Amino acid sequence: xxxxxxxxxxxxxxxxxxxxxxxxxxxxxxxxxxxxxxxxxxxxxxxxxxxxxxxxxxxxxxxxxxxxxxxxxxxxxxxxxxxxxxxxxxxxxxxxxxxxxxxxxxxxxxxx
Amino acid sequence: xxxxxxxxxxxxxxxxxxxxxxxxxxxxxxxxxxxxxxxxxxxxxxxxxxxxxxxxxxxxxxxxxxxxxxxxxxxxxxxxxxxxxxxxxxxxxxxxxxxxxxxxxxxxxxxxxxxxxxxx
Numbered sequence: 001x002x003x004x005x006x007x008x009x010x011x012x013x014x015x016x017x018x019x020x021x022x023x024x025x026x027x028x029x030x031x032x033x034x035x036x037x038x039x040x041x042x043x044x045x046x047x048x049x050x051x052x053x054x055x056x057x058x059x060x061x062x063x064x065x066x067x068x069x070x071x072x073x074x075x076x077x078x079x080x081x082x083x084x085x086x087x088x089x090x091x092x093x094x095x096x097x098x099x100x101x102x103x104x105x106x107x108x109x110x111x112x
Numbered sequence: 113x114x115x116x117x118x119x120x121x122x123x124x125x126x127x128x129x130x131x132x133x134x135x136x137x138x139x140x141x142x143x144x145x146x147x148x149x150x151x152x153x154x155x156x157x158x159x160x161x162x163x164x165x166x167x168x169x170x171x172x173x174x175x176x177x178x179x180x181x182x183x184x185x186x187x188x189x190x191x192x193x194x195x196x197x198x199x200x201x202x203x204x205x206x207x208x209x210x211x212x213x214x215x216x217x218x219x220x221x222x223x224x225x226x227x228x229x230x231x232x
Binding site for chain 2: 003032033034036038040044045046047048051052057089091093098099100101102103104105106
């Protein structure tokens, strides 16, 4: 299976919005409503911020949102804050008869 | 509060087997709502799913690692384990154990991660 495709980096100033794309195929993102996103600060464990494409776990602010169109999922962070500077990974459930999980390569978000 | 803790040798020689265990507290590996998985991150690289196990012992593995990996669950000890054989330096990574929701396999709890180094 191939990793999902994410931009290596995006940046924005405090208060601005950034959007991270995650492109897969009909075998993963396009075929299931099971896209998740994780925020990862180096040295810590990753943290779930979006699941089932659009849902936020308890405690995740509503300025973080997810969406999907066809084979591409997106994560939008509005009102950028210093704490948002981290690596972000998309992830999708995949496979029909032999299920598996595939991650994106990760995107570094820089807050200027 | 659920907690996951990885343990195992941090250094393994090439061609040998990397063995890690994840101890679960504050929850049960026998829950029907979750799978228990392993995910790794090589230095400077992204996350890679290794595989999952259900409390019944059913397993699912990454196609790229299938044949080298075995994941098992011990409900009596409330833990699950990873064995990766014939390791090379490319298997050097931080290894995370994780709880994955049964529908969609997203991870809601992660262990802190343990560095597994392959070196002679």
